[in-house]
Each structure stands twice: as C-alpha cells, then as structure tokens.
Amino acid sequence: MLKDITLGQYFPGNSPVHRLDPRTKLIMLVVYIVALFCADGWIAYGIMFAFLAMTIAVSQIPVKAIVRGMKPLVFILIFTGILNLFFTAGETVLVSFWVITITLEGLVRAIFMVVRILLLISATFLLTYTTSPIALTDGLESLLGPLKKLRLPVHELSMMMCIALRFIPTLIEETDKIMSAQKARGADFESGNLMQRVKALVPILVPLFISAFRRADELATAMECRCYQGGDGRTKMKLLRYKLRDFKAFGIGVALLAAVFTLKSFGL
C-alpha cells in the first residue's frame, strides 16, 4: 500500500516540452507565476489559461493526471473561494441576509483567486511531470550557481535533494517491511482512536530511523571511497546547454509578460 505513493511523478516522454532544458522550464515557471500574479481582468486570465492549456496539449501529459493532482487541494481552493466571496467589500450587493453579504466584486474576486491557484498548481505539476527529478536538481544547481559566490552551499543542496530522491523508494520499502514485522508480532495500526494510532507508529519510526542512520553512514563511506570531496573540481557527465528551442520558449515567455503588462496598463 505504501508503494503506491509516487513522488516526483515524472511522465517520461519526448514532447517538445520534455526536451526543453530544465533551466528553461524553471525560468518559464517563474515567469508564468509572475505573470499570473500581475494578471488582472478577464482577458489576461484568458491568455494565461490558453497558454497553459496549449503547453499541456503540446506536452502530451494526460489532463486526468493534472486533475488527479488537484484532489488534495480542494479544501484550500474552497476555503480561499469562500473567504474572498464573503469578505470582499463592494457596492453591488447580490445577496444579503443576516450577517452575510455577497457582492459582485467578491464573486469576481473569488473566481479569480481560485482560477489563479488552479493555474499556478497546474503549471507546477506540468514542470514536475515533464522533467526527471535528476534533471530538475541539475537545473536548480546550475541556476543557483551564481549564489555560490555568496557562499551558499548550492552543490551540497542539490546533492542532498538527489540523495533524498534516490532513497525515498528504499525507505518506503523498508517502512513496509517494518510494518509487516510489527504486525506479525501483533501490532495493530488500524483500530483505536487517534492517540492510540499515533502511539502505534512509534515501533515503526524507531527502527526506521536507526536503519536510516546506518544507511547514511554506509553511504557516506561509499561516497568517500569514490573520491567524493564536495562540489569543487567536480565535472558532470551530462552538460546542460541551451538550444534553439529554449530561446524560442524564452521568446514566448517575454511575449506573455508583455501581453499581461500591456493589458494591465490599459486597465482591462
């Protein structure tokens, strides 16, 4: 049952979106989010939606996968929607009874906020769905490279991310094993109230942590044996290079920003 958890869900593929440099995709995501927060009005949101829909279509990622990813967020979406709906001051009152007043402005704002969050999450999903975790870490390391001058441990961070991603399935498998072992000794994880269930997790967590520390120790030795000495003087097998399609993507990004800002300045 734990094996069903998928992290860094990556849909391998060969679409133009997949083939983009991971750095390009990261930058484009930032551009998109900036544009999204600057967007104001129906036309701007229309453009943002159309852009995302087109990108999803090109990437050949099933829309179902993106919708499925939204499920855990339903609560936040409803919450944001309701807050904006009830607590936005405005002149055109649509409904008013007792202490609740719904204004036209509130309704519009609630719709915009919900759509904004939906678009933001979908865009982020699109990035992780079309980029392998390792490409993503490489991209991040390369983009954050200049921060090394400020003594930020950029290489170490990306190495940690890479190792964490590598060990997630191993540790999940281990948790499964420990759970079975404890169940075989009569542990009960499925009944009782919340406190009892939390307490039942202790006999899983303790061995899991001990084994994780042992693993970490062995991994550190193995890495030392393979001459790991930090990021200095390290080379990469796969070099990241911007290609023509990356510049095309940047062009589209600039156009998107320009469109949103122009619309904003005209107050549309």
Place this chain on the structure above:
Amino acid sequence: MSTAIQVEHLNYSYPGVDNTPGVAVFTDLSLQIEEGTFVAVLGSNGCGKSTLAKHFNSILLPCGGKVYVCGMDSANEDKLIAIRRSVGMVFQNPDNQIVANVVEEDVAFGPENLGVASPVIRQRVDAALKQVGMYAYREHAPHLLSGGQKQRIAIAGVIAMEPKCIVLDEPTAMLDPRGRKEVMDTIRNLNRDKKITVVLITHHMDEAAQAQRVIVLNKGQVALDGDPRSVFAQVDVLHEIGLAAPDTVELCWELNKNGFDLPLERLNAEECAQTLYELLCK
C-alpha cells in the same frame, strides 16, 4: 610482478567508548598482494576481514605499522585521492552505495568526482556498464533492479574510475544464488580481461575456491595463505578456526576418516566425481 598492496606489521584497534580500552583487531599483521592477482580473504565473523579491507583505501588508518597501496603510504593525506582512485571498494549492501536515481548517473559519480571531462565520462560509463553487462539498463531506476544487478552497478561505478585494484567486501552476502553467480562471473572477467587486482572478502568457500590465492585470517593473524588447493587441503586447521572447506573437500575428508585415502584437492564437483568414480572402479 609488482606489489599492489603491502601491509607491514599492521597494528589496529577500534577506539573504546567512554575511556574503555579499545578492541585490538590486528597486533602485527604483514601480507602482500601482487598486482593482477585474484585473492580471496576468508575468516570467521569478527576476525578483521572488513577492517583489513578498510585499510586498503585509507578509510581506516593504521595505529601502528604501514600499509602501502601501489607504493603510496595510506597514512599520507596528500595521496588520499590517488589511493582511493587506485583501489575501488564494493560493499555488502548494494542499496547503501548507490548515490543517484538513474543507473548511468550513478556510474558517472566516481569519474565526476575526479574531474574527468564530460565526453570521457560518457565513454567510461558506457564501457563500464558493458563490462558488467548492464548497458541495457543504463536509464533504469536502481531501486527497481534485483540485488545482483544493483551490485553489478556498484562494480561498474568502481570500474568507471579505472582503478588498479578492486576490494569487494562480501559483495554476495545479500544476494540469491543467481545474483551471486552474476557477480562472481563479473569479478572473474574483470580480473582476467582487464588485469585488475581483485581482493574478494567472502564467507562462501566455493567463491574463494575460484581465486588464485586464498588468505585465511584468524584473530587478526594470517592462519593460512596459498593457492586454494593447498589451503583447503588443511581441513583440520579450517575446522579449528570455525570454517569449513568446500563441500567436495569435506566429503573426501570424511571418507578419509573412514579409512579411504583420497586427495583433498578436489575443489569442484566434476573433479570430485571423477576421483570417486576412479575409487569405485578399483
């Protein structure tokens, strides 16, 4: 033939916890391993096999005496990287030595650390993966592979650094028989084709029998040292240490106890069967 690893009067004890005296592992151990040989190290649990292996690439440093790796003193910090690139290590648990979540990225980890140029890394990675027969799996995720396959990836990761010597610390202990065979075949091929010195630490007598030389450790001392036939023929000494000879030798030895006079040099089933057949025909 020159010496790959030379151990001179090695003295090592694990530091004690909270002022308790440490546990002495080696008091005065000397041995040499020649370049290009396939050496198996045997011994019962806690006799210092793994500790010895960790001295071969400066993971542990001697408390007394010297360890020379390809002529370099293992205690010399300036040579640390040079030593570790000459002696590759493969450990028991394949899961805990794979760093990346794509096979080829993991094999590239060593050369990347050494600062090898990108196109050269690509060549080395491909060559190493072909050598261990895992080229077809280069884009797979390691956690989906079998134990034997993972261990071969770990070996490929070491070969990609082009070491002169590979030390394997019980690489087959966690594998099923099929995985064991895959790994043993790979190790033998490496020694034969690439002339890499192999030091195999193992619990399995049949694996040790495939080596050119067997060293048996007991209580931090070399108890037996020689080619497999001569070492395994000393069944009494092995039993005293708590080890057993390969099954075929044990069989002949048991028969000898009952009045037969069989040679104790039959290391594989084929040879043993032939000897028994000749005995029965007499």
